Amino acid sequence: WRVERAEVEKYIERMYLETARWIDENPLNAEIAE
Numbered sequence: 526w527r528v529e530r531a532e533v534e535k536y537i538e539r540m541y542l543e544t545a546r547w548i549d550e551n552p553l554n555a556e557i558a559e
């Protein structure tokens with residue numbers, strides 16, 4: 526299958542931002558940060 530490069534870039538950026546937000550909401554490194 527083929528996808529436009531621009532669409533792939535937007536998808537990656539969106540996933541990156543959503544993942545960063547999820548990490549902020551679900552801090553798995555709370556114990557490590559101390």
